[in-house]
Each structure stands twice: as C-alpha cells, then as structure tokens.
Amino acid sequence: MIDTLIATIVSGLVLGSLYAMMASGLSVVWTTLGVFNFAHGALMMIGAFVAWTVSEAVGLGLLVGVASGTLVAALIGVLIERLLVRPYYGNRNMLLITVMTTLAAMIILEKGAQMIWGARLKQLPRLVDGEISIFSATISAHEAILVVLAPLILLSIWRFNVRTNTGRSLRAVGQNQRSAALIGIDVPVAFAIAFGLSAALAGLTGALLGSIRFITPSMGAEPLVKAMIVVIFGGLGSLGATAGAAYVIGLIEALLILWLGLYWTPFVLFLMMIVVLIFRPNGIFGGRQ
Amino acid sequence: MGRLLDVSRVTAGYGSITVLRDISIGLDAGECVGLFGPNGHGKTTLLQTISGLLKPTGGTISFDGADITGARPRDIVNAGLVQSPQGNTLFGEMHVLETLELASISKRARHGKAQNLRRVFELFPRLDERRTQKAKTLSGGERQMLSIGCALMCAPRLLMLDEPTLGLSPRLKKELAAAVGNIAKSGVPLVIVEQDVEFLLSLTQRLYMIEHGEVVREIDGDNAPDHDAIMQLYFGEAAH
Ligand SMILES: Nc1ncnc2c1ncn2[C@@H]1O[C@H](COP(=O)(O)OP(=O)(O)OP(=O)(O)O)[C@@H](O)[C@H]1O
Ligand SMILES: [Mg+2]
Numbered sequence: 236m237i238d239t240l241i242a243t244i245v246s247g248l249v250l251g252s253l254y255a256m257m258a259s260g261l262s263v264v265w266t267t268l269g270v271f272n273f274a275h276g277a278l279m280m281i282g283a284f285v286a287w288t289v290s291e292a293v294g295l296g297l298l299v300g301v302a303s304g305t306l307v308a309a310l311i312g313v314l315i316e317r318l319l320v321r322p323y324y325g326n327r328n329m330l331l332i333t334v335m336t337t338l339a340a341m342i343i344l345e346k347g348a349q350m351i352w353g354a355r356l357k358q359l360p361r362l363v364d365g366e367i368s369i370f371s372a373t374i375s376a377h378e379a380i381l382v383v384l385a386p387l388i389l390l391s392i393w394r395f396n397v398r399t400n401t402g403r404s405l406r407a408v409g410q411n412q413r414s415a416a417l418i419g420i421d422v423p424v425a426f427a428i429a430f431g432l433s434a435a436l437a438g439l440t441g442a443l444l445g446s447i448r449f450i451t452p453s454m455g456a457e458p459l460v461k462a463m464i465v466v467i468f469g470g471l472g473s474l475g476a477t478a479g480a481a482y483v484i485g486l487i488e489a490l491l492i493l494w495l496g497l498y499w500t501p502f503v504l505f506l507m508m509i510v511v512l513i514f515r516p517n518g519i520f521g522g523r524q
Numbered sequence: 525m526g527r528l529l530d531v532s533r534v535t536a537g538y539g540s541i542t543v544l545r546d547i548s549i550g551l552d553a554g555e556c557v558g559l560f561g562p563n564g565h566g567k568t569t570l571l572q573t574i575s576g577l578l579k580p581t582g583g584t585i586s587f588d589g590a591d592i593t594g595a596r597p598r599d600i601v602n603a604g605l606v607q608s609p610q611g612n613t614l615f616g617e618m619h620v621l622e623t624l625e626l627a628s629i630s631k632r633a634r635h636g637k638a639q640n641l642r643r644v645f646e647l648f649p650r651l652d653e654r655r656t657q658k659a660k661t662l663s664g665g666e667r668q669m670l671s672i673g674c675a676l677m678c679a680p681r682l683l684m685l686d687e688p689t690l691g692l693s694p695r696l697k698k699e700l701a702a703a704v705g706n707i708a709k710s711g712v713p714l715v716i717v718e719q720d721v722e723f724l725l726s727l728t729q730r731l732y733m734i735e736h737g738e739v740v741r742e743i744d745g746d747n748a749p750d751h752d753a754i755m756q757l758y759f760g761e762a763a764h
Binding site for chain 1: 575576577596597598601602606607608609612613614615616617618622623625626627629630633674675677678
C-alpha cells in the first residue's frame with residue numbers, strides 16, 4: 236500500500252514537473268501581454284519534432300537536438316507574436332481575437348507538422364539510460380532529470396523576472412504599458428521577448444517529453460489542456476502560484492489514476508475545475524484580481 | 525541650431541477625433557515653460573504626442589535639432605526627452621526601489637544610475653523611507669513623487685511634468701512644488717502643465733494658454749497677468 240502510494244506520488248511529481256514547465260510559459264505571455272496563447276501546446280510539439288529531426292534524422296546527437304528544438308520553437312513563438320498578436324494590440328476585442336488567431340496558429344502548426352513529419356509515431360532516445368529508485372518507486376533517469384530540471388527552470392525564470400532589467404521590464408509592460416514606454420522600455424521588443432521565452436520553454440518541454448511519450452502532431456493538446464487546468468487553479472498572475480498549482484494538479488491526477496483509473500480521471504479533473512471556477516474565479520492560489 | 529524643443533503646427537487626436545489643431549510651442553535650453561488652460565482642451569494630448577505615444581497627423585516635432593515626429597517612445601526617452609504623466613499609476617506590483625532602478629534602463633541613463641538614485645532620495649525622502657513598498661500601496665502624493673523620481677532616473681535633458689500636484693492637499697502641494705523648483709534650479713529645462721497659473725509663474729519664464737487644442741495666448745514675464753486677470757482668463761472663457 237505504502238509502495239503504491241510512493242510510486243503514485245513520484246509519478247505525480249513527473250506530471251507536475253511537465254505541467255509546471257508548460258504553465259509557466261503560458262504565465263509569462265499572460266503577465267506581459269494579457270494574451271492566452273493556444274498555440275503553446277503546438278510549440279511544444281514543434282520542439283519535439285525538431286529535436287527528433289536534428290538528433291535522429293540528421294544525427295547530431297540528442298543534446299544538439301534538444302537545443303535546436305528549443306530554439307526553433309522560440310523563433311516560431313516570436314513569429315506568432317509578430318504576425319498574429321501584435322496587429323491586434325490595442326484593439327478593444329484583443330483577448331477574443333487573439334484566442335482565435337493563436338488557435339489558428341495551433342491548427343497551422345499541427346497540420347504543417349503532419350505534412351512535414353507524417354503520421355508515423357516517433358520517439359527520442361533518453362538523455363541518460365538507466366533507472367533511479369526513490370524509496371520503493373523506480374522512475375527512469377530521464378524522468379528524474381525532468382523532475383530536477385523543472386524547479387531549476389522555474390527558479391531561473393523567477394530570478395530573471397525579479398533581478399534582471401529585461402525581466403523587470405516585462406513585468407512593467409504587463410502592469411502599465413504607457414508608463415513602461417515613458418521610462419524608455421521598448422514595448423514591442425518586450426512582447427517579442429515574452430513570446431520567445433515562453434515558446435522556448437514549450438519547445439524544451441516538448442523535446443524532453445519526446446523521450447517519454449510518442450511524438451505526434453497532436454501531442455501538445457493534452458499537456459495544453461492540463462496546463463489550462465493548472466492555470467485555472469493557480470491563476471495566471473504569479474509564477475509561484477502557477478508552479479504550485481502545477482504540482483498539486485500533477486499529484487491529484489496521479490492519485491485519481493490510482494483510485495479511479497485512466498478513464499474517469501479527466502472527468503473528475505474537469506469537474507474540479509468547474510467547481511473552482513464557481514467558487515474561486517481567480518483560482519485557488521489566485522487571490523484577488 | 526534651433527530650439528531645444530520645437531513643436532511646429534502639430535495636429536493630433538484619437539481616431540477620428542482631432543484634439544490638437546495646428547499647435548506650435550517651443551522652448552530654448554535653460555528655459556522653463558508652463559501650459560495651462562481649461563480641462564479637456566488637449567494639454568495631456570500634446571505631451572503624449574511629444575513623447576511618441578500618439579502619432580501626429582500633421583506638423584513636425586524636433587528635439588535638440590533632431591526630428592522626432594512619429595519616433596518611438598523609447599527613442600525619445602533615449603534622446604533625453606522625458607515625461608512624468610498625469611495621474612500616473614506606474615507599476616502597482618513593483619516596489620519603489622525596483623521601479624526607480626528600472627527607470628534607468630535607457631542607454632543614456634544607465635551610467636548615472638547611482639547618482640540619480642541618490643538625488644531622487646534627497647529630493648523625496650519619503651521614497652527613501654518606502655524603498656520596498658509596492659507602488660499600489662503608496663498614497664497619491666507618494667505616487668506622484670515616484671513618478672517624478674522615475675522621470676529623473678531617465679536622466680532628462682528636458683522634463684515634462686503633467687499636473688504634478690493634481691489632487692493633492694495644500695501641504696503636499698507645497699512639498700511637491702518645492703521639489704519641482706529644486707529640479708528647475710538644478711538646470712533641467714521643464715515643461716509644466718498646471719491649472720494654478722500663479723504657481724506656474726513662480727517657476728517658469730513663459731506660459732502658453734491652451735484652448736480647443738490651440739495656443740490662444742502666450743504670456744511672458746513682461747505681460748504677466750495679475751490675479752484678477754487670471755480669473756478673467758478662466759471664467760471669461762467659460763462664459764462662451
Ligand atoms: N484615449 C482617448 N480617446 C479619445 N478621446 C480622448 C482620449 N484621451 C483624451 N481624449 C479627449 O481629448 C480631449 C483632450 O484631452 P486631454 O487629456 O488632452 O485634456 P487636458 O487638457 O489634459 O485636460 P485636463 O486638464 O483635464 O487634464 C478631451 O476631450 C478628451 O476627452
Ligand atoms: Mg491633462
């Protein structure tokens with residue numbers, strides 16, 4: 236019994252790490268631009284495919300592959316901001332319009348990936364082979380890397396936000412664009428940086444996930460939905476709340492799978508989400524708005 | 525070489541609404557000028573157009589001999605033309621020190637950062653006492669101080685202040701007026717928007733009265749109106 240519980244908690248930790256990396260990217264874009272990027276999952280998928288092409292098809296090795304996947308996703312992120320978000324800035328219906336344009340980007344990227352890479356399942360090798368046991372539970376060393384990496388990445392985003400001028404200027408732009416412009420911050424550049432950073436995070440997550448799950452054009456959909464649930468629980472405003480919610484959702488999901496099985500888990504998760512939305516519209520950790 | 529700031533026949537507005545009509549103002553280095561006039565007649569719009577937040581539909585703006593018509597706000601700040609906007613709310617979630625440090629982000633301002641910070645805290649000791657307080661929890665007067673402090677952190681070569689004492693108690697108003705006087709004495713040319721003409725006359729050499737987006741009257745030391753004449757200016761205009 237204890238063994239199963241530990242195994243469940245460990246797998247919850249792996250899920251939580253994945254969701255934390257996804258949701259923190261969504262949060263960066265939201266706090267800077269006030270846009271919810273529906274193409275975030277598709278950017279993750281692009282990261283995985285590019286990593287596969289560079290490391291497997293071209294044969295440059297996994298590390299170069301992961302780096303390329305991250306970079307290409309970042310570039311596409313910047314492109315999405317430039318072409319599909321920026322033209323609608325200042326529009327009264329911007330939030331709604333960008334829901335549609337980023338959804339369009341998602342579809343274009345998914346269909347594009349299908350055309351380029353085909354429908355055949357692909358998978359990346361692992362960064363390191365072998366397994367690691369934590370008490371009585373065993374996970375692959377690759378998953379262990381993900382678990383260690385996620386908090387490190389969150390911590391560095393947090394430091395970037397608080398300590399660096401660039402990070403601070405992203406926050407400033409998110410809080411008051413006019414004032415930001417009037418102290419000499421280049422607002423369009425801040426938009427591009429936010430989107431690029433967020434997309435890089437998605438690409439990296441995808442490239443790492445490509446060793447655990449199959450790489451398919453729609454592989455980003457499920458993590459995006461989970462990241463959305465995370466964001467609803469945590470609110471989008473603060474990185475800490477978003478990260479906290481990611482681990483809580485990861486653990487809840489792992490426990491639900493243990494008790495109810497795979498079939499009922501999404502149903503219960505969505506039910507919880509609706510209840511949260513009714514009683515705490517700003518999220519459990521979200522506080523006021 | 526022309527004037528430090530030269531706004532020449534500028535037309536600007538919001539969408540289809542024209543607010544500024546063919547307006548011209550200017551100042552030379554070492555000069556302070558004031559803008560006043562009834563509410564809603566385009567003073568803030570003029571400053572926003574000069575700062576690049578609004579693109580003029582006609583006319584030209586030059587700063588220190590360089591054409592800045594339609595330039596990006598960032599480049600205008602970089603050139604040293606800085607504004608402390610009206611009723612500024614700044615960045616609610618950021619604390620005072622963080623905000624001031626960030627305000628020296630432009631290339632010109634970066635190396636003078638420590639010195640400018642010291643100067644801001646000298647000018648506004650209240651900000652010094654509240655270094656780690658979030659902007660949203662500051663009082664109205666303190667916010668105004670932070671806003672002016674931010675503008676000073678940008679190392680301005682010309683500073684535009686949009687109603688720096690708006691909505692403040694007489695005591696706070698005095699405090700801020702003294703600070704603005706200090707800034708002027710330190711040699712920074714100022715463009716000040718205020719409703720209080722006597723306050724403006726104590727700080728500036730020249731005043732522009734703005735109505736319906738136009739300069740309707742220019743006042744300098746020689747033809748300075750007395751109190752009654754000022755009342756006449758305001759209420760006489762309101763009559764029609
Ligand atoms: N964003 C906007 N969109 C449309 N109209 C605007 C906008 N901002 C200001 N206006 C209008 O432009 C006109 C001039 O406003 P402005 O703020 O420049 O006046 P002001 O002289 O600064 O007034 P006050 O003394 O009250 O600050 C007003 O009629 C105002 O309603
Ligand atoms: Mg005004």
